[in-house]
Amino acid sequence: MPAISMFYGIIIRMQSEKGGKHNIPHLHAVYDEHEVVMDFTGKILEGSFPSKQLTLLTAWTALHEEVKIMLRPTAISVTVQKDYTLKVIFDNGETKIFDVKPYIKGSWYSQLKNFSYFSLAKADGFTVIWPDGQDICPDELYYNSMPI
Incomplete structure (x- = not known):
């Protein structure tokens, strides 16, 4: 420590x-x-x-x-939504919705257009990640999400 x-x-x-x-x-x-x-x-x-x-x-x-x-809250659980948003539960107990659509551009993130691949999102205890290495900046994930 x-x-x-x-x-x-x-x-x-x-x-x-x-x-x-x-x-x-x-x-x-x-x-x-x-x-x-x-x-x-x-x-x-x-x-x-x-x-x-x-x-x-x-x-x-x-x-x-x-x-x-x-000590910004970090993602501990994610549920993929059909509209290319993520329902994220943070370690402080908050649940928020993050819209991924604005990030799905360019060659690296364009894989996320495939909903089957997009659905493989998972929380790693820090942020949200996908199998080929795409992720969302933890600050953006928390601060740009909408509380529900």
């Missing part, structure tokens, strides 16, 4: 836990023999921290909003 910040003896780490026990964006922090798992609202999911260090950690999360962006 890589360290993303260290200050005043506090070490903050993040890791991907697809299907893990916390299954929401969170961080792990260590201070001496104390360890805490905390979401980005400041809620402690597991462990404990001394009061002063917890205050510093909470302030750090408020100052580092960009960390949340790195």
Whole structure:
């Protein structure tokens, strides 16, 4: 688990836990023999921290909003729809519809015009992929999908 910040003896780490026990964006922090798992609202999911260090950690999360962006939800399930859209379930529990039609152009993505091939889409725990390597940028998949 890589360290993303260290200050005043506090070490903050993040890791991907697809299907893990916390299954929401969170961080792990260590201070001496104390360890805490905390979401980005400041809620402690597991462990404990001394009061002063917890205050510093909470302030750090408020100052580092960009960390949340790195934790964009990822695709855990996909269902192909007949209109060349994908019903995608993300690891944060959201279900959205992504329209693939604008992406089906050029030699690489033109294979997706064949609905039998398009139907082979699967979620890999990160994004949506097809057997010959076509995929959708994870950011586009999440941010350009419509909630249902």
